[in-house]
Amino acid sequence: MTTSDRIVLITGxxxxxxxAAAVAAAGAGFRVVATMRDTGRSGALTEAAEAAEAAGVADRIEVARLDVTDAGSVAACLADVVxxxxxxxxxxxxxxxxxxGTVEQDGLAPVREVMEVNFFGVVDVTRAALPHLRASGGRVITVTSVGGVVGQPFNEAYCAAKFAVEGFMESLAPVAATVGVAVTVVEPGAVASEFVASQGIDLPALLAAAGPYAPALDAYVARTRTAFDQAxxxxxxxxxxxxxLTAEKPPFRLQTSDRARAFVGAKLADLDGSAVQGMTAGWVV
Incomplete structure (x- = not known):
């Protein structure tokens, strides 16, 4: 079977x-179902269409609605694709x-919201896809983060969700392999994208609400801006x-850059946690 016959569904x-992944996968020959929560979002479809046209792959990309936090949406989208x-x-x-943010100031509601998208949404899409991936000998590829390996200050909810995804996928991988499905986690570091802007951070308001954590938050933000300068x-x-998607035997864990590999490697070699704590403590002073 050629890649042009293979169907890949990408969320978000x-x-x-x-x-970028939708355009790149189409460029590699896949037929791509590019999903998003709100297909009516201003500019989203235009941006996707322009990117696909520029790459000459518009005929291999279709856009579909999928809200990963809505079980009905997940089931309907997967059924329609198949x-x-x-x-x-x-x-x-x-x-x-x-x-x-940090939990004392934020409370539980934001933590639950982040878990719904970043963890439970991933679990539900994966669950719904597995019968079809078993039939095709397919693949589950999940974008986690270096924050799914290294806990980072003021990212408690995000890192908790990404840690959960990593644990889920690491546990699923050997089980899925017995039925012919390969599982991979992709761990980006800093990426210059709308993901950062979409958080809608009002820094003055955030600092004003941070109370005793304001000095640490201010230091963290300054350090993070520097990291994203090299994104x-x-x-x-x-x-x-x-x-x-294309490797004959894809690895379970795949970092997207040398910086990400070094960052994750520091954690994986840190048996007592002292190296990571020493590193991240310097981000908040």
Whole structure:
């Protein structure tokens, strides 16, 4: 079977890594179902269409609505894709939401919201896709983050959700392999995309509400701005997703850059946690 016969569904494709991954996968020959929560969002469809046209792959990308937090939407989208194409060869779980804050100030509601999108949404899409991926010998590829390996200050909810996804996928991988489905997590570091802007951070208001945590938050934001000055482009990060789609035997864990590999490597070699704590403590002073 050629890649042009293979169907890949990608979540969260209205911008950033998801949009770049849709274009890159189509460029690699896949037929792409590019999903987003709100297909009527101003500019999203135009941006996706323009990117696809510019890459010469518009005929291999279709846009569909999928809200990963709505079980009915997940079931309907997967059923429609299989009904129209007769198969599903890969799912790329990319949809996600960020959160900057700390639990004493924020309470539980934002934590639950981030978990719904970043964890439970991934679980539900994966669950719904697995029967079809078993039939095709397909792949589950999930965009997590270096924040799914290294806990980061003021990212408690986001990192908790990404840690949960990593644990879920690491546990699922050997089970899925017994029925012919490969599982990979893709771990980007800093990526220059709308993901950061979409958090809608009002820094003065955030600092004003931070109380005793304001000095640490101010230091964290200053450090993070520096990190994003050296960020990858979404297209660079999407290259790793295409690698996971096309490799004969994709790895379980795949970082998107040398910086991401070094960052994750520091944690994986840190048996007592002191190295990571020493590193991240310097971000808040």
């Amino acid at each position: 494709t209205s911008s950033g890594i998801g949009l 009904a129209r194409h007769g198969r599903l060869d890969a799912v790329v779980n990319n949809a996600g939401a960020g959160r900057v 990858q482009t979404p297209a660079e990060a999407a290259g790793s997703i295409v690698t996971a």
